[in-house]
Amino acid sequence: MKLLQALFFPPEQPGGVSSMIPYLQDKFEPPEWEMELFSLPKRIRGKGTDEIKFHTFDWRQYEYSAIVQKYMQTYRDYLWWTKLRLQQSYDLIHAHHPIAGLAMKEVYPDTPVIQSIHSSYERELILNRKIKEGGPEHRFLCSLYKELEHRADRMFTVSESFRGYLSPHVDHPEQIGVIRNGFDNKRFKPIPHHNDVVQLVTVCRLVPAKGLDVLLRACAELKRRGISYVLHIIGDGPIREELEQLAMELGIYDETIFYGYTLHPEEFMPFFDIFVLPSRAEAFGSVFAEAALCNLALVGTKIGGIAEQIEDGVNGLLVQPEDHLALAGALEKLIADEEYRSRLAGTGLDKAKNCYSLDRVVDELKNIYLQFKQSSE
Template identity: 70%
Template sequence: MNILQALFFPPEQPGGVSSMVPHIRERFRKLGWEMELFSLPKRIRNKGHEEIEFETFDWRQYAGNAIVDKYIQTYKDYIWWVKLRLAQQKFDLIHAHHPIAALAMKHHFTDTPIMMTVHSSFEKELILNGRIAEGGPEHRFLTSIYRELEHRTDRMLTVSKSFAQYMGGYMEHPEKIEVIPNGYDERRFKPISHENAVTQLVSVCRLVPAKGLDILLKACAELRKRNCQFVLHIIGDGPAREELEQLSQRLGIYDDTIFYGYMLHPEEMIPFFDVFVLPSRAESFGSVFAEAALCLLALVGTNVGGIAEQIQDGVNGLLVPPEDPVKLADALETVINDPHFRYEMARAGWNKAVKTYSLNRVIGQLKRIYTSFGQGTTTG
């Protein structure tokens, strides 16, 4: 069976999707399947000029808004790139991992089955990052895309039950959404025995308001008032970095906080820390929690979206309400002051991650779906 995995970002970019799909291709190739990756290079800008039509709504009512206009142009660029690079190729199935990729592929490969995994909510991120208004034209445009995808693709999947419920609110048949949580090759994550005299906290994310790092810094300032000893490591970059560094200075914890910037393979460094913490304001899945669990770190997160589906509070991690630095400080104080409890939670988190978020599990679920579109030519 010849399958194309259609990404938006190139596979070398950081993030759950980009880090997972190349490993999926590797596993399927070992089983004898033909599988390719395709994405839109960053250098492709304003190349596409084809007229865009949606079948379920008129996008022109939202034209003139920067986010909408950029989305439409990127859609045109993706179509242009598909025609340039894939014009003579044929596939038995295309598995898209971004709405633009799915729509552009269906535009060109009209007779090829398209399945779509929705990994995150662009509109939620934009709202939380203060870039668009909830209920505004950009928000209405982006949520209209869910029904368009439902209408034009052959199978809809997502990564958590909570996100399936969210996007189902914009679809005609939400019951048809299938949930396949992300999976990871545990061989990439190597827990390391270590003894830190001071508890090492780490957070890995893009530095944007949606990730709640301002709440984390305020919680750490509260820990400092309580004379709790810690070092906070923040791995990642983004538009909020300067503001976050300034906030850490105002809160008096700059000397306790290390900003690393972007790192290509943070999983090589994470095992040396003790606690992974990320107080996201929204998360469709939260890949970094599963990855941190596979590194044998204790988990502290907010009770939102896919995070709450990964963490059973008090068993394999701690959950706190979003927007509450005091409750977050309470949870962090608990794991800082009780190393045994911290280790037991980390061990439980590792066990769950290996069992639930195994790449082998994802391969088995995808194999079942792929073969439902036609007989595969696998040897395994």
């Protein structure tokens, strides 16, 4: 069976779907399976010129928005690149971004296209203060879900909570499947260690949606209570300077290390003690599963896919978003009790191995792919 995995970002892009898809190729072995990856290089800009029409709504009612214009140009570019680079046929295409799915169905109208939706771009833009909820950009991006439902042969997402998020924007939410992300256990190597001062770590893009301002305020509260720690922030993004300034204003800059972008944080994540990320929105939250596979205790917020991964007090701790005092309390509890911290980390590691293994995802995908093959025969 000849498969195409259509990504948006190049496979080397860190996080999210790129944590899983590139590792699938080793699991889909020829001659029964042939798998190819496809994505849009970052250097491709302003190449596409196709006239775009959708089946379920008129996107031109939103074309006065610069964000919508940019999105549509990116779609045209993806379409241009697809027509230029892909000349062969496939038995099945699995798209992992709305633009990828729409472009693939345009170029390969007779080929089954499975659409996986891994995150909400419009929610990210709202939380990152780029667009307004209910505004034209928000309405445009939400309209794409119904267009995808109309065009794709099957839709999937990464968590039950995100399927609920999509429900108001499609006609048949009950037909959306859930495939949770999976991770290759060989990438993660927990290492027994002891730190005299507890080491906190977070890994994310530095944007408002991740709630790092809340984390810094929680850490300032820990310092006010006389609790020792070091906070490691791995990642880069548009608000790095703002976060560094906030750390200085809160008097915790000496306790905080900003690493910037790191390609493989899982290589040294096992040397930390607690993973914490007070996100304001997460469709799944791949980094929590990755941290659990490194045997770190987890602290997250009661939202989206995080709350599906963490059972409070069993394999991690959950707090309400925006509550820096509750977050400080959860961190204090783990910092003060090494045995409790170790117990939560061990339970988290076991759950991650059982629920988020790459082999489990491979089995699910093979079954789905074969269903399409059988129906076409």
